[in-house]
Amino acid sequence: MTPDARFRIGVFALIDDGDRVLLARRRDSGWWNLPGGGMELGETVDEALAREVAEETGLQVRVDRLVGVYSKPQADEVVLTFACSVQGGTLAPTEESSEFGWYAPAAVPERTLPKHAERIVDWAGHVREAIVKAQRAPTLRYEADPHPLPSSRVR
Numbered sequence: 183m184t185p186d187a188r189f190r191i192g193v194f195a196l197i198d199d200g201d202r203v204l205l206a207r208r209r210d211s212g213w214w215n216l217p218g219g220g221m222e223l224g225e226t227v228d229e230a231l232a233r234e235v236a237e238e239t240g241l242q243v244r245v246d247r248l249v250g251v252y253s254k255p256q257a258d259e260v261v262l263t264f265a266c267s268v269q270g271g272t273l274a275p276t277e278e279s280s281e282f283g284w285y286a287p288a289a290v291p292e293r294t295l296p297k298h299a300e301r302i303v304d305w306a307g308h309v310r311e312a313i314v315k316a317q318r319a320p321t322l323r324y325e326a327d328p329h330p331l332p333s334s335r336v337r
Contacts, residue, residue, distance in 0.1 A: 192261040193231040194218030194298070196249055196305045197241070197268060202286050203302055205294060206238050206279035214283070214294040216263070216301065217241075231264060238278045241271040249305050250313035252297070261317075263301045 194216040197204040205214040217238040221230040228245050235243050243266040252261040273282055285291065287306035290299050297317045304313045 189258040189260060191221045191227075191230075192218060192259055193221060193227055193234060194261060194263045194301070195231055195235050195243055195266040196263060196302065197235075197243060197266050198305075199284055202284040203290075203305070204239070204273075205283055205285055205290065205298075207281045207283075209278060209280045212293060214291045214298075216298045217279075218263075227262060231266070235266070236271065238276055239271070239282065240274045240276060242269045243267060244269050247310075248312040250301060250315065252301065253314075253316045254297075254318070255316065256318055261297075263305075265305065 195204075195218055196216060204217065206217050207214050217235045218231065219234040219238070221227065222233075225233070231245060232243060235241055246265045246267055249263045249265050252263065253259075254261060275281065283291070287302045290302060294302075296319065300317065304315075
């Protein structure tokens with residue numbers, strides 16, 4: 183690794199109510215996404231996830247398990263996605279999120295970020311092992327099929 187190599191680590195929460203996941207609508211773009219964002223220096227993964235979810239939703243969560251590790255080499259980013267349980271707080275609009283909805287994996291809104299829709303499909307596969315995959319498409323490129331087929335799993 184070169185001395186000046188830098189990359190971003192993202193953490194996102196899959197919060198479910200049994201068979202539906204929570205999505206937040208971003209105020210800045212209007213796109214629906216999983217709650218989460220970038221880690222800050224000095225944070226642990228679970229601290230970053232708890233902070234991001236609270237900032238975007240008002241909820242307090244507990245990390246239950248790792249769903250997947252997603253490499254985004256075009257953005258110099260690694261994204262960790264976790265299944266989480268609500269432990270407290272109140273779901274309410276924030277500076278970052280204008281509204282929320284609970285959606286079945288096959289029925290996410292049309293303007294859901296494609297990579298987030300893919301992560302939801304991965305979670306819905308109910309595989310207990312974490313998924314490791316690359317997501318090379320541009321971040322906001324809307325694809326004709328917002329519900330991609332499940333990926334291969336790497337153990």
